[in-house]
Amino acid sequence: MNPSILTLMGLVMSAAPSEALPPIQVFLHGSTVVPAGVLIEARQEAARILREAGVETQWFECSPSAGSAQPEPACEVALLPSRVVVMIAARWKRHYCRVRGSAPVLMEVLGEATCSGQSCNNDVTIYFQIVERRAQRSDARRVRLLGGAIAHEIGHVLLGPEHSTGIMAADWAEKDVLRAPADKLLFSAADRGRLQQQVRARLGVDQQVASGAGR
Template structure:
């Protein structure tokens, strides 16, 4: 955890937008369910972070804010799409939602995928906000990185934790600092795998669960 600064410089080059130049554009639409009622200013930062991280690997991210109550009468057409790699479902949940999900009390989120359908990830806003609060870190920016991590599980498939950077399990102080600096990102091989899996005809992985833990 203390020896990753040098590697970061390599990722800054290999994971740059230039790495995806010349490749066909790939677009995904996140179906967002904001059950935690994350305020719009924070969501704006979250969307910006996710757009930057996925833009670096050649993936354009669009958003559809989907209904969170039966009283809502209109929503984007994309909300009715079949869940899958190109239409991943992300739920922003409160602490109560995290407890209901039955995950460990320190988990920041978790992802579920089963074949090509039913792809979704949960992110726990109250926990992200609490983690951001001490010392002072922007909760919207941190939420964007946690969301990008969980979405990464959906796109990369089972067993997608690695020993460093965005897909590391158990972020340390260094990862949080990188997140605030905008340098927490996918490794080049992860970027390649994401793009491959989004190509038509790519077979997704089997059922699995992966969760992100807080700093060690």
């Protein structure tokens, strides 16, 4: 083989790992609402969906556990731009939604991000009673819906309020999501690129904030 081709291949192969982004931190409040096994698997499902988009996540469980009244010390941190807080609420919520120009309909809401203009806050809420109702007593469905809803709302934190396709479709919960193959409920190619840009930019701002605070 031509040595220059070998060198190029070597470069390509060694370049890939260094392009991986550091993880974003996700602070999860949900252990008092969601059964432990379901929460762990849902977290893994959300992490998988984000990893498929090139975004690694580092998770912290922030609800006080039965053995301790205190949340993990790691949860007592400033909410930097790359950090996300996911609150899982026991209650349910409905509100009027308009999907693709149709008349507004009253829809159950699986999760919610608070957005103004083109940006969304770093804290999101998931409504577990809606997950429970749609899951129809199946743990596999609970995991799928909860993990998907968490990934969707983290998508809003990073991408803004707009919907697109795949996991960022506006009405994915309404479209037999539970029957879709796991590899279909992912971020679109366009969203993947934007997610990685956002993570890179936000981690850069985090560093500026941290070095500013240290001065």
